[in-house]
Amino acid sequence: MADIVSPKTRSWMMAGITGKDTKPEVQLRSALHRRGFRFRLHGRGLPGKPDLVFRRHGAVLFVNGCFWHGHDCHLFRLPATRTEWWRDKIEATKARDSAQCAALQNDGWRVGTIWECAMRGRSRIGLDEVAERCAIWLQGNDERLEVYGHKKGATV
Numbered sequence: 001m002a003d004i005v006s007p008k009t010r011s012w013m014m015a016g017i018t019g020k021d022t023k024p025e026v027q028l029r030s031a032l033h034r035r036g037f038r039f040r041l042h043g044r045g046l047p048g049k050p051d052l053v054f055r056r057h058g059a060v061l062f063v064n065g066c067f068w069h070g071h072d073c074h075l076f077r078l079p080a081t082r083t084e085w086w087r088d089k090i091e092a093t094k095a096r097d098s099a100q101c102a103a104l105q106n107d108g109w110r111v112g113t114i115w116e117c118a119m120r121g122r123s124r125i126g127l128d129e130v131a132e133r134c135a136i137w138l139q140g141n142d143e144r145l146e147v148y149g150h151k152k153g154a155t156v
Contacts, residue, residue: 024119025051025063031131037138046109048100057138059110061145062097066116070094073117073149105143112137112145123149 029052032039043053043060050060066075070090079086101111117123118130130147137145 022063022065024065024114024116027119027127028052028061028063028114028131028134031127032134035131035135037135047103047107048097050104050111054138057110058108059112059138060104061112061114061134063114064097064116068093069097069115071115071117071148073115073121074123075117075121110137110141110143110145113147115146115148117149118147121149125150 029039029041032052037054038056040053040055041051043050046053046060048062051063052061054060064071066073067077068090070076070093078090101113104111112134114130114134118125119127125147133147134145
């Protein structure tokens with residue numbers, strides 16, 4: 001299947017995709033800040049540069065896009081063009097995510113992952129629910145948190 005835009009246009013579109021300050025990340029930051037949580041952004045000195053760093057709670061949060069991190073939900077679909085290249089890229093991202101979480105946990109951090117499908121798409125549970133689950137986790141002492149859309153369930 002041929003791409004519907006020129007290679008130059010596709011390159012321009014892909015260059016505009018950033019890993020920081022995504023809409024789900026900004027929405028979650030705002031909701032947690034309203035609940036009284038204070039944090040640092042994009043922890044440069046930590047493995048994986050977590051999106052939110054809660055030093056007081058010894059916790060970090062990653063807000064992951066379902067496509068880019070290969071989440072098993074309705075928002076992820078392997079592209080029909082250059083399938084092998086995309087498969088390799090996404091598998092490498094998943095391996096890197098896993099290694100970064102392990103490194104953070106080895107350094108004593110509690111690690112949370114918020115998936116895009118929890119706040120967007122037909123399986124969303126909504127921003128308020130996501131923020132509430134994060135707040136409960138931050139105030140607790142569980143090592144891991146993973147929040148995703150309701151069709152797959154969400155754990156605290």
